[in-house]
Amino acid sequence: MKVLITGAKGQLGGALRRTAPDSTLITALDAEQCDLTDSGALREKVASENPDILINAAAYTAVDKAESEEELARSINADAVGVMANALDQSGGKLVHVSTDFVFDGTSPLAYQPEDQKAPVSAYGRTKAEGEGHLRAGDLLVRTAWVYEAGGANFVRTMIRLMKERDELNVVVDQIGAPTLATGLAQTIWALVGRGAEGTYHHSDAGVASWYDFAVAISEEALALGLIDTKPRIRPIATEEYPTPAQRPAFSLLDCSKTRMVLADEPVHWRENLRRMLKEEKALG
Incomplete structure (x- = not known):
C-alpha cells in the first residue's frame, strides 16, 4: 500500500511515520517540500505520487492568529483539502483527513x-469545518483534540517550561475535553485504514479533563519523574480571566465509542498516556 502523508514534521506526522505498518510504502511531505497554499503544486505532487492513501496530517493550527489570518488558514485547512480530493479523483486514491x-x-x-451538527465559534474552527466538507464518499475523517507528543510543541511541554520558571500558574478550568497522545491517534488512524473504514470517527484518550486538571496532573507526574524540582501552585481561573482573540468551545469532549467498537480495542486513559509521554520526554533530555 502506497501512502502519502502531509505534515511530516508535525506531532501527528511523526507519529504516523513511526507507527506505520510494515506493508506500507511511505512518502512524507512537510511544508518545505509541498506548500499547501500552492494549489497547482499540490495537485501535481499528489498526481505524481499517485498514492493509494493520502493522510492529511497538515493544518494551520495557530488558533488565535487565525482570527487575523483566516484566509491563510482557509487555504491550508479547507482549500488544500479540496485540491487533494480532486487530485485523488483522477487516481482513485482515498483521502484520510484529520x-x-x-x-x-x-x-x-x-x-x-461524529454526526453531530457542526457550529464552529472561531476562524480556525470554521476553516477546519470547511475542509471536512470537501471529503467524498469513501474517504475517512478522524476528529481529535488536545494533541501532544514528546518533543513537540504542545501544552504539556509549555507547562513544564513554565513550572521551571514560576512559583504560580493560572490555568483555565472551564474548558473541558480530553488530551490525546499523538502516538495513540496515529495507531487508531492506521487501524481504521486497515479496516477500510469510511465516514467520520472520533479519537481522543479516555477520561475527561479541564486544562486545569491537565496542568495539575502534569505537575504531579513531572515532579515524580524529576522533570521539575518543585510543584508550583496552580490556580484555576475562568476563561473570561484569560481573554484570547479566538473563542474556544467550553465543552468539546468527543464521543469515541464508534471508533472503539469498530476497532474492538480498549481506550487508554489520558493520565496513563501523559505518564508515558513524560518518560519519553525525560529520555530525550
Whole structure:
C-alpha cells in the first residue's frame, strides 16, 4: 500500500511515520517540500505520487492568529483539502483527513458524536469545518483534540517550561475535553485504514479533563519523574480571566465509542498516556 502523508514534521506526522505498518510504502511531505497554499503544486505532487492513501496530517493550527489570518488558514485547512480530493479523483486514491473538536460550539451537555451538527465559534474552527466538507464518499475523517507528543510543541511541554520558571500558574478550568497522545491517534488512524473504514470517527484518550486538571496532573507526574524540582501552585481561573482573540468551545469532549467498537480495542486513559509521554520526554533530555 502506497501512502502519502502531509505534515511530516508535525506531532501527528511523526507519529504516523513511526507507527506505520510494515506493508506500507511511505512518502512524507512537510511544508518545505509541498506548500499547501500552492494549489497547482499540490495537485501535481499528489498526481505524481499517485498514492493509494493520502493522510492529511497538515493544518494551520495557530488558533488565535487565525482570527487575523483566516484566509491563510482557509487555504491550508479547507482549500488544500479540496485540491487533494480532486487530485485523488483522477487516481482513485482515498483521502484520510484529520480534523478537530473546534468544529463544534461547545454547548452540548454530552460528548459530541461524529454526526453531530457542526457550529464552529472561531476562524480556525470554521476553516477546519470547511475542509471536512470537501471529503467524498469513501474517504475517512478522524476528529481529535488536545494533541501532544514528546518533543513537540504542545501544552504539556509549555507547562513544564513554565513550572521551571514560576512559583504560580493560572490555568483555565472551564474548558473541558480530553488530551490525546499523538502516538495513540496515529495507531487508531492506521487501524481504521486497515479496516477500510469510511465516514467520520472520533479519537481522543479516555477520561475527561479541564486544562486545569491537565496542568495539575502534569505537575504531579513531572515532579515524580524529576522533570521539575518543585510543584508550583496552580490556580484555576475562568476563561473570561484569560481573554484570547479566538473563542474556544467550553465543552468539546468527543464521543469515541464508534471508533472503539469498530476497532474492538480498549481506550487508554489520558493520565496513563501523559505518564508515558513524560518518560519519553525525560529520555530525550
